[in-house]
Amino acid sequence: MAATAIEIGASPASNETGYRSFEIGGFSFARDEYFAYITWTAKGQKLSHTMSADAFLRAVMRAVAWGFFYGWINFDAVFGTQQLYGRVKFFAGRYNPSYRDQGLDYEEIFETPLAMETFRTLLRDWTNDGYDPFASPDETGTGWIGKKNGDNNEAVDREREVCRRMPGLPGDAPLRTDDNRRPGHRAFPAAPPDQPEVYPEPGFADEVHAHNLFGYLSRSDVTWNPSVSSVVKQSLFCPTTEEYILPIKHGNDRMEWFVQLSDQIDWEIEDKETGRPRAKVIMKAGDVAIMPADIRHQGFSKKRSMLLVWENGNPELPAMYERGELPVNLSGEF
Template identity: 55%
Template sequence: MSTTINNNAHTETSPDPDNGYRKYSIGRFDFERDEYFARIKCPTGTHVVDIENFLRSMMRDVAWGFFYGWVNFDEVIGTVNHYGSVDLYMGTYNNAYREAGTNYEERFDSQNLLACFKSILKDWTNEGFDPFAAPLETGTARGPKNGNNDAAVDFQRELADRFVTLPGDSEMRTNERGFPVNRQFSDVDQEEPEVHPEPGFEGEIASFNLFKYLSRSPVTWNPSIVSIVKNSAYCPTSEEHILPIDHGNDRVEWFIQLSDEISWRVGDKDSGAPRAVVTMKAGDVSCMPADIRHKGFSPKRSMLLVWENLTPGLELRYSSGELPPVPAEF
């Protein structure tokens, strides 16, 4: 694969007179939408995606800054993060495309591709559709251009600098965000724990009700970071319906199911070939290996703690084979 970085910014057309949407190009990729579908074109072909699935995937890729490793929008298109540059591909991690020689990818400066994706997301998201929301909690993205929903597409996930509630953490405060308890978490205790530090430790000991925080999350499949200890990050999130993307790990990743149930469909990272179905119930812990892709299905809203290792360069130690793809071998 070529590792030449295309440093050109994207271009966009004026709104289409028929449906009101702009068309976008970056490198040799073109993006256009109609009332039902997004259409992605590259020199080897055209890929058609349901517009709501496309916008939900695009929302995660943008909000997470391309995340770790692979963000597969579906089995054909997606991005790979090289942390400074990013590959946009069609069919590169799909065996049928590769065997047919119809895979295509280009590497872009991360900021340029992010700017392109943000513009698409803003223009193609209609008033009343929130790509972060569960399908039962939002309107539709279908139809001709109808306003926008910048408040939704500009939603920032919360990133703590220290443990939440300690002096110097982020602005995240479980009490002060003002979000109501989600309809499916009405039974979650809203009491905050009492903290009684010994004199002299007032600024070092803290506690908050994580279940209360998650019960009020207005978004789905969007991990916040509530604690950082060196490179260890606790990223809890509330989930409902389907993780829009198929995340391809470039490192191992731990899941702790805090409530309810999620089924994970796990496939080979490079080919997409099915490898496992993992059903996690409250209290279950699993480790997603570094050589898989995974997609979650949550039949009702559930709470998931994702434990990430942010050590720089870890992706190279896994991809070179220095580290095995699993955390322990039995």
């Protein structure tokens, strides 16, 4: 039986700018040369929110690549998504007291395939030739500005690399090499490409396995996009390379751990509900810290750095936190 195509709400291309506009439920999305516009209705009033098209596309890119990730993806202080694991909530103003207190916030839940197809189609349409929302600003420039000018589907269709156990094992995700078009990144000229010395006894070549994780990371061609590189049951090592600003503010629905493998990232921490500033966490090589389950965070990396995001992928965790069965941080331990 042929798969049923998902119908999304999309306009014809604008005669003026060449971009299509999109609708999902009570939300509509439009862009022009510089900006993305999100509109909704609350208390009988039409409301709109304006973002730089560059910032909006970088955020949509992560939402699509991460499959809406864990918890909340705040595009900024107004618009975002919440992962409901099978469904996705879009919200505007819900976590912004100025909107919320006036009853001007709006939220709506969608089946994940519809939300994903809407965002994926929007991303393909609004991304111009030569612009890569996964890349750092230094790498991709200003191709996002202006009327529609071609596309860059090769860039926006890149999928998150996820291993089952560890890259390089038989039947698992491949290692990154020159041969599979994953050259070393310009930012890591000093990262040694060497591999560990592995000496398996006969019959154990498939089980005695190691690789250069830092070398693997030095071949990443994207920013702020964790891969999954080793798995212990639901414990997921999700290393990533970071440069400039995390394009979203990630709201946690569970404890998330960061291990700074190289260089430095500054994290701005805000209250998850209100967005009020709580702390700034400055992490340097070798540092380990929690992002608690009751915050949202945004990272700033002045040079391309290596970050290990460590996740507990247990799908039961959000409900356990909501029932108060788990602490939001470890402060009760000491």
